[in-house]
Amino acid sequence: MRFGVNYTPSVGWFHSWLDYSEYQVARDLEAIAELGVDHVRIFPLWPVVQPNRTLIRPAALRDVASTVRIAGSVGLDVNVDGLQGHLSSFDFVPTWLTTWHRRGMFTDPDVIGSTADYLRALTAAVADQPHLMGITIGNETNQFAHAPHPSPYPVDAPGGHRWAAAMTAAVREGLGGRDDVLVTLAQYDAAWYDDAQPFGPEHAAEHGDATVTHSWVFNGAARHYGPLGPGSVRHAEYLLQLAAAWNPDPLRPNWLQEVGAPTNVVPVADTPEFLERTVRSAADVQHLLGITWWCSHDVPRSLADFPELEYDLGLLDESNRRKATGDRLAALVADLRGRPDSLPPAVGLIVDDVDAAGTPIPGVRLRCAPGGPVPRAWTAIAERDGRGPQLVLRSRTGAAVLDARGITRLVTVPEVLDPSPAAHAAARDPR
Amino acid sequence: MRFGVNYTPSVGWFHSWLDYSEYQVARDLEAIAELGVDHVRIFPLWPVVQPNRTLIRPAALRDVASTVRIAGSVGLDVNVDGLQGHLSSFDFVPTWLTTWHRRGMFTDPDVIGSTADYLRALTAAVADQPHLMGITIGNETNQFAHAPHPSPYPVDAPGGHRWAAAMTAAVREGLGGRDDVLVTLAQYDAAWYDDAQPFGPEHAAEHGDATVTHSWVFNGAARHYGPLGPGSVRHAEYLLQLAAAWNPDPLRPNWLQEVGAPTNVVPVADTPEFLERTVRSAADVQHLLGITWWCSHDVPRSLADFPELEYDLGLLDESNRRKATGDRLAALVADLRGRPDSLPPAVGLIVDDVDAAGTPIPGVRLRCAPGGPVPRAWTAIAERDGRGPQLVLRSRTGAAVLDARGITRLVTVPEVLDPSPAAHAAARDPR
Numbered sequence: 057m058r059f060g061v062n063y064t065p066s067v068g069w070f071h072s073w074l075d076y077s078e079y080q081v082a083r084d085l086e087a088i089a090e091l092g093v094d095h096v097r098i099f100p101l102w103p104v105v106q107p108n109r110t111l112i113r114p115a116a117l118r119d120v121a122s123t124v125r126i127a128g129s130v131g132l133d134v135n136v137d138g139l140q141g142h143l144s145s146f147d148f149v150p151t152w153l154t155t156w157h158r159r160g161m162f163t164d165p166d167v168i169g170s171t172a173d174y175l176r177a178l179t180a181a182v183a184d185q186p187h188l189m190g191i192t193i194g195n196e197t198n199q200f201a202h203a204p205h206p207s208p209y210p211v212d213a214p215g216g217h218r219w220a221a222a223m224t225a226a227v228r229e230g231l232g233g234r235d236d237v238l239v240t241l242a243q244y245d246a247a248w249y250d251d252a253q254p255f256g257p258e259h260a261a262e263h264g265d266a267t268v269t270h271s272w273v274f275n276g277a278a279r280h281y282g283p284l285g286p287g288s289v290r291h292a293e294y295l296l297q298l299a300a301a302w303n304p305d306p307l308r309p310n311w312l313q314e315v316g317a318p319t320n321v322v323p324v325a326d327t328p329e330f331l332e333r334t335v336r337s338a339a340d341v342q343h344l345l346g347i348t349w350w351c352s353h354d355v356p357r358s359l360a361d362f363p364e365l366e367y368d369l370g371l372l373d374e375s376n377r378r379k380a381t382g383d384r385l386a387a388l389v390a391d392l393r394g395r396p397d398s399l400p401p402a403v404g405l406i407v408d409d410v411d412a413a414g415t416p417i418p419g420v421r422l423r424c425a426p427g428g429p430v431p432r433a434w435t436a437i438a439e440r441d442g443r444g445p446q447l448v449l450r451s452r453t454g455a456a457v458l459d460a461r462g463i464t465r466l467v468t469v470p471e472v473l474d475p476s477p478a479a480h481a482a483a484r485d486p487r
Numbered sequence: 488m489r490f491g492v493n494y495t496p497s498v499g500w501f502h503s504w505l506d507y508s509e510y511q512v513a514r515d516l517e518a519i520a521e522l523g524v525d526h527v528r529i530f531p532l533w534p535v536v537q538p539n540r541t542l543i544r545p546a547a548l549r550d551v552a553s554t555v556r557i558a559g560s561v562g563l564d565v566n567v568d569g570l571q572g573h574l575s576s577f578d579f580v581p582t583w584l585t586t587w588h589r590r591g592m593f594t595d596p597d598v599i600g601s602t603a604d605y606l607r608a609l610t611a612a613v614a615d616q617p618h619l620m621g622i623t624i625g626n627e628t629n630q631f632a633h634a635p636h637p638s639p640y641p642v643d644a645p646g647g648h649r650w651a652a653a654m655t656a657a658v659r660e661g662l663g664g665r666d667d668v669l670v671t672l673a674q675y676d677a678a679w680y681d682d683a684q685p686f687g688p689e690h691a692a693e694h695g696d697a698t699v700t701h702s703w704v705f706n707g708a709a710r711h712y713g714p715l716g717p718g719s720v721r722h723a724e725y726l727l728q729l730a731a732a733w734n735p736d737p738l739r740p741n742w743l744q745e746v747g748a749p750t751n752v753v754p755v756a757d758t759p760e761f762l763e764r765t766v767r768s769a770a771d772v773q774h775l776l777g778i779t780w781w782c783s784h785d786v787p788r789s790l791a792d793f794p795e796l797e798y799d800l801g802l803l804d805e806s807n808r809r810k811a812t813g814d815r816l817a818a819l820v821a822d823l824r825g826r827p828d829s830l831p832p833a834v835g836l837i838v839d840d841v842d843a844a845g846t847p848i849p850g851v852r853l854r855c856a857p858g859g860p861v862p863r864a865w866t867a868i869a870e871r872d873g874r875g876p877q878l879v880l881r882s883r884t885g886a887a888v889l890d891a892r893g894i895t896r897l898v899t900v901p902e903v904l905d906p907s908p909a910a911h912a913a914a915r916d917p918r
Binding site for chain 2: 068069071074075103104107108109110111113115116145146147148149151152154155156157158166170205206207358359360361
């Protein structure tokens with residue numbers, strides 16, 4: 057299992073790409089390496105690299121490559137995200153996709169072709185570096201596809217699959233045959249919780265080499281359970297298990313690519329404890345590729361207009377001084393490093409995506425959202441057993457699947473939430 | 488009278504600010520200076536200089552200052568535009584004004600304050616340079632205020648005045664007392680032609696040190712008159728006279744800050760002739776500060792998505808080779824340079840902004856738009872006299888005003904368009 061940090065530059069935040077300084081990058085990455093983590097995730101700004109649809113700036117690609125090289129020099133591997141896209145409430149969209157030039161980000165053939173060109177070039181610029189760990193198509197690209205985005209670029213689910221496949225293919229072309237680099241699609245959690253979203257769990261589970269999750273308890277989890285309540289500190293574990301339910305391959309790696317302690321719902325004093333409980337429970341998930349904390353550095357107070365919580369998400373402050381969360385993560389990494397991978401939980405909690413006749417039941421994602429019956433039942437089991445169960449789609453409860461996943465006992469949501477004898481009678485051993 | 492060129496960098500267009508090269512700038516400006524012009528207008532990109540509301544990048548300001556210095560070294564003065572804003576169909580709006588951070592560009596107090604900070608800092612960065620000729624608040628900022636912009640930032644006319652006053656004041660603060668530098672507000676011609684626009688003729692006439700006009704015959708003029716027809720090649724002259732009608736100060740300078748030969752309505756073969764006739768007739772306008780041609784260099788064909796005409800507006804091609812329009816402008820400048828300023832035309836054509844009782848008549852701007860009665864009457868006189876008349880608002884026909892403007896004879900639109908004896912009877916000497 058890997059531990060890493062999402063790298064938010066201490067000087068100038070991501071605007072520092074406009075004033076690229078190897079010195080500042082080295083200073084930040086050295087402080088990150090001292091936490092004991094093994095990788096960082098970095099975020100070029102799309103409009104800076106590709107300001108015109110047919111202009112991919114060599115200097116910008118060199119800056120990205122320099123960052124990967126510097127990271128390697130301090131012992132950090134690097135995941136490069138392409139389409140930013142969205143970062144901490146700010147959208148960076150090239151002018152060739154806005155106002156007079158607005159057209160389908162996910163659907164217009166010219167846009168798809170040029171976006172693929174960008175990802176191919178970005179990947180090729182770093183493909184020769186031994187410390188390259190992965191390429192993600194972009195940070196939470198599904199944010200741009202639907203409400204609540206204020207001006208989304210519409211696409212439907214099949215269109216989302218076509219787009220994700222085209223982007224993934226472009227990255228693989230950029231890698232030029234190198235096969236030790238992870239290719240991933242990153243989505244924010246509405247993909248699993250909001251049935252209206254065109255990008256859904258299938259997109260997470262079926263594209264790239266690992267299923268990526270981003271866990272943020274300001275999504276309702278902290279409100280339901282309190283900042284250190286079980287559904288808050290186990291939210292990342294839950295989301296990992298939920299995402300795994302959709303993996304067609306039971307051995308597919310799960311990557312908790314973003315998890316943080318947002319101080320709008322977690323008091324600052326509780327953030328170290330929140331961090332430890334969150335990381336320890338997430339580390340129990342089977343086939344876990346790694347945990348990558350958000351984020352390395354606080355947003356400098358000199359920069360305006362960020363949501364208040366963004367100024368206090370860092371493990372380090374803007375002067376590279378380690379905060380209490382940084383100390384806690386460093387200690388945890390030292391403790392957990394080298395631990396054997398967790399075995400899959402033997403209990404499978406059924407998610408009713410279909411009825412007894414196999415007919416799809418609408419609203420499955422909403423039932424899985426914070427406060428819904430699925431996470432309530434899952435959390436109840438987790439609190440009883442000390443570890444959350446796997447989640448199993450009712451449509452995928454065949455013996456072979458359960459066997460491959462190591463599930464020996466199935467339970468249903470009603471029998472957990474309504475543990476009367478009558479409900480218990482419905483429980484059964486799947487074998 | 489001054490002659491200048493709007494500087495469109497030959498390599499990378501305005502994206503070249505991301506890859507700033509003193510060598511490329513010097514190469515381009517030297518080729519421009521060889522045309523014999525005395526100034527250029529330059530266009531920083533707003534989001535590049537001010538990527539966060541409270542981050543004004545020193546390096547970006549240094550690049551602007553370097554450009555002014557290099558221009559000076561080849562004998563060119565420089566006008567610096569601030570808020571770009573809009574350029575050749577592309578909008579460059581900082582992320583702190585879009586999507587999740589969208590708010591009033593012209594009305595939000597924080598935005599107004601920070602936009603003023605930007606203009607103050609930009610101005611201060613070049614205020615010590617002897618070759619600084621002027622500061623324009625931004626290129627056609629009124630484009631962002633109303634339809635047909637696809638997502639305008641609403642404001643009303645008084646709000647537009649408050650905004651323009653705040654921006655002008657910020658620039659003057661940046662100048663630190665230097666008073667030989669022009670401060671101007673630039674608008675596209677819908678300000679004069681579209682009654683729904685919140686920014687109008689009064690904004691052009693009442694803010695800054697000169698009234699700025701941008702003449703583009705793709706606005707309907709070329710369709711009405713043909714590419715070399717009188718209303719096309721005299722459109723710039725007409726618009727200058729129309730703008731002057733709103734000047735409270737009859738001696739206020741008029742600056743034709745943009746005029747070009749758009750090849751969607753002017754055949755390439757006709758562009759040199761269009762240029763010469765346009766410049767010669769515009770040069771006849773009283774109190775003319777200068778004519779600044781759009782633009783220096785063709786947009787490189789390697790850049791995508793520009794309207795076709797933008798690839799052929801340069802006086803020089805992307806390799807700095809002079810085109811036929813460049814040769815023609817150079818010859819014209821040599822011919823017209825040093826010519827005494829034109830006297831005001833003695834004829835005043837009345838624009839009916841009020842009725843006989845002094846009550847405002849709606850639709851005055853539409854009547855002044857291409858194809859409307861005012862330009863038809865104005866063009867008829869211009870063709871008869873070889874020079875267009877002044878334009879006079881009926882609300883401003885007092886003897887003192889006419890005397891100050893040098894107008895000795897008034898004519899009305901009906902008596903020009905319907906030259907029957909009955910109509911003639913309505914003509915009168917104003918004295």
